Each structure stands twice: as structure tokens, then as C-alpha cells.
Amino acid sequence: MKSDLEALTRVREWYGLHSSTAAEWPVDSLLLAKGATTVSVVLPAHNEESTVGDIVTAIRRDLVERAPLVDEIVVVDSLSTDATASRAAAAGARVVAQEAVLSHLPPLTGKGEALWKGLAATTGDIVVFVDADLRDFGSHFVSGLLGPLLLDRDIQFVKGSYERPYTGADGVAHRGGGGRVTELVARPLLNMFWPELSGFAQPLGGEYAARREVLEQVPFVTEYGVEFGLLVDLLQLVGLDAMAQVDLGVRVHTHQSVAALGRMAGQIMLTAWSRLERQGRLVSPESPAHTLLQFGLDGQADLVDVGVAERPPLATLVLEEDVA
Ligand SMILES: O=c1ccn([C@@H]2O[C@H](COP(=O)(O)OP(=O)(O)O[C@H]3O[C@H](CO)[C@@H](O)[C@H](O)[C@H]3O)[C@@H](O)[C@H]2O)c(=O)[nH]1
Numbered sequence: 001m002k003s004d005l006e007a008l009t010r011v012r013e014w015y016g017l018h019s020s021t022a023a024e025w026p027v028d029s030l031l032l033a034k035g036a037t038t039v040s041v042v043l044p045a046h047n048e049e050s051t052v053g054d055i056v057t058a059i060r061r062d063l064v065e066r067a068p069l070v071d072e073i074v075v076v077d078s079l080s081t082d083a084t085a086s087r088a089a090a091a092g093a094r095v096v097a098q099e100a101v102l103s104h105l106p107p108l109t110g111k112g113e114a115l116w117k118g119l120a121a122t123t124g125d126i127v128v129f130v131d132a133d134l135r136d137f138g139s140h141f142v143s144g145l146l147g148p149l150l151l152d153r154d155i156q157f158v159k160g161s162y163e164r165p166y167t168g169a170d171g172v173a174h175r176g177g178g179g180r181v182t183e184l185v186a187r188p189l190l191n192m193f194w195p196e197l198s199g200f201a202q203p204l205g206g207e208y209a210a211r212r213e214v215l216e217q218v219p220f221v222t223e224y225g226v227e228f229g230l231l232v233d234l235l236q237l238v239g240l241d242a243m244a245q246v247d248l249g250v251r252v253h254t255h256q257s258v259a260a261l262g263r264m265a266g267q268i269m270l271t272a273w274s275r276l277e278r279q280g281r282l283v284s285p286e287s288p289a290h291t292l293l294q295f296g297l298d299g300q301a302d303l304v305d306v307g308v309a310e311r312p313p314l315a316t317l318v319l320e321e322d323v324a
């Protein structure tokens with residue numbers, strides 16, 4: 001077991017070598033480095049009709065039409081009940097319905113399922129994931145994430161970092177107020193158990209990119225456990241020096257209610273538990289409960305399920321022809 005000081009020194013050294021900003025990766029130099037490498041952008045989207053179109057439009061305009069950096073843009077329609085699919089298609093994305101991809105498998109739910117299906121439905125050598133609820137999106141989110149992967153063959157995974165304001169109902173943005181589950185749950189857990197990952201400022205952020213060959217070798221936790229699971233599993237698979245971080249500026253997104261974030265927190269804690277068990281660092285005769293009792297303003301209590309499931313590494317599946 002490394003001492004806290006050793007872990008901190010290691011993270012400092014990594015940060016110095018593997019952190020950059022999006023401005024350090026101009027599109028021209030990425031185009032030169034791209035060669036025959038293909039790039040897919042995947043946007044998981046559940047009821048994001050107000051934002052998905054603008055994001056697809058920006059990526060298409062800047063990174064397909066002006067500069068041919070991105071080869072495909074796929075929106076995974078994650079059981080939306082609004083106009084997400086038509087808005088995404090009108091903006092030029094290929095839209096796949098989450099449940100139609102690998103449809104011979106029993107369906108699972110949530111964001112992790114959408115990402116895993118997105119991986120299955122695309123072919124790029126590099127896959128970039130971007131949330132579909134971002135506001136004021138700029139295509140530097142995608143080009144920044146591609147930089148270290150296109151210019152350094154040793155890098156396998158790149159995570160975005162950003163400033164995250166919290167914008168309340170009054171429309172006023174509070175600097176540093178966003179990312180509540182990140183600050184109160186995810187980062188403390190990572191610092192306690194996987195301190196090598198403590199240099200990732202936004203471990204839960206939905207913007208990251210990786211080589212397909214590594215993404216297909218790790219399981220995908222469903223629901224909101226997916227980012228935490230990927231970080232821990234990729235650290236084990238490729239090691240910290242194959243991981244990089246790029247500062248993408250400011251990220252503004254649609255905030256969920258505190259009750260919804262409570263459920264997200266539960267999913268992330270269960271994901272951490274599963275990784276501690278798998279790594280032999282926690283032995284327990286009983287699994288943790290996956291129910292959460294929540295109270296509404298009217299005093300009404302609701303018992304909700306915060307359990308997560310898991311998809312196996314895609315490489316272990318025999319892909320059938322019905323991949324959308
Ligand atoms: O069942 C779902 C739920 C969400 N999403 C999409 O996933 C993205 C992120 O979901 P969101 O509800 O906006 O998550 P946040 O509250 O923003 O949660 C943060 O923390 C989560 C846990 O790590 C990450 O998955 C998110 O990317 C990150 O932004 C959005 O495009 C959603 O439409 C789906 O595709 N299917």
C-alpha cells in the first residue's frame with residue numbers, strides 16, 4: 001500500500017506530463033496526425049430535444065464539413081419520449097434506438113446502457129463520448145479530447161475537465177457550484193481507494209474519448225455508474241500513464257434534482273463497492289442493499305432501486321448482424 005505522500009507525488013508527476021488544454025490541440029495539427037484513423041462521436045440522449053440538435057450541428061459544421069476530423073456522429077436515443085431522435089437526425093446525426101442495437105440481448109436501462117450500445121453501433125478506431133444535454137457547446141470539446149489520442153500512440157483514454165457552474169432557477173450561474181455528486185461522492189471515494197485517479201478533476205463528466213480496442217475490453221456498468229466504473233477499470237487495464245486529461249473550459253448542462261442526484265450517488269457507491277470486491281480489497285458475506293428510501297416535500301416516502309447491472313466487454317460478445 002502506497003503512502004498518501006507517494007500517491008500524491010505520483011499524481012503530480014502524471015498531471016505534469018498528461019494534462020493539457022483544448023487550445024493546445026488545433027484542428028489543423030490533428031488533421032495531419034489523423035491519417036487513416038477513424039473517429040466516431042457518440043451522444044447518449046434521453047429526452048434532450050432542446051440541446052441535442054445544436055451539439056450535432058456544431059460537430060458537423062466544424063469537424064466534418066470544415067475539417068474532416070470526425071467520420072461519424074451517432075446519437076443513441078435512450079428511450080426518449082420527446083423529439084430527440086428527429087432533432088438529432090435533422091442536424092445530421094445517425095440516430096440509433098438503444099433497444100434496437102444488439103436487440104437479441106435482454107434490454108437494460110440508463111446511461112451506461114446507451115454508451116455500450118453506442119460503442120456497438122459505431123466503427124471508429126477512436127470513440128468520443130459527449131453528453132447531449134450540454135448548453136453553449138463548442139466543438140473544441142471533441143477536438144480537445146482527440147488531441148492526445150491522435151498525437152501520442154501511448155495514450156489510450158482521455159477525460160475532459162472543466163469549470164462547472166451551477167445555474168439555479170433564477171438563471172444566475174454560481175461558479176464552482178456544479179458537479180455536486182462529483183465533489184460529495186465520487187472524488188472522495190476515488191481519493192480513498194484509487195488515489196492514482198485523484199488528478200482527474202471531473203471523474204463523472206460525460207466527455208471522454210478512448211481507443212476502441214480498450215473500450216471493447218472493459219465492462220460497462222449501467223445507469224450512472226458507467227463513468228466511475230470505466231475510470232477504475234481502465235486504470236487497471238492500461239495504467240495511469242496511458243490516461244490523459246484535457247481542460248475543455250466551462251461546461252454548462254441541465255441540472256437534475258437533488259433527489260435524482262441521490263439516486264445517482266447510490267449507483268456510484270454500488271459501482272465502487274463492486275470494484276473493491278472484484279479487486280479483492282473488500283470481502284463481505286452480504287451485498288449492500290440497492291434500495292434507497294427517499295422523502296418528498298409532501299412527506300411521502302418512496303423506495304427506489306439504485307442497483308446497477310453490467311454489460312460485459314464488447315470484445316467478448318459474438319456480434320450479430322442486427323447491430324444498427
Ligand atoms: O437513461 C439515460 C439517462 C441519461 N442519458 C443521457 O446521458 C447524458 C448525461 O445524463 P444526465 O442525466 O445529464 O447526467 P448528469 O446529471 O449530467 O450526470 C453527470 O454524472 C453522470 C454520472 O457519472 C454522468 O453519466 C454524466 O455524463 C454527467 O454529466 C445525457 O445526454 C442524457 O440524456 C441517457 O442516454 N440515458
Ligand SMILES: O=C(O)[C@H](O)COP(=O)(O)O
Nearest residue numbers: 178179180181182204255
Ligand atoms: O456530475 C455531477 O456531480 C452531477 O451530474 C451533478 O452535477 P450538478 O451539480 O452540476 O447538477
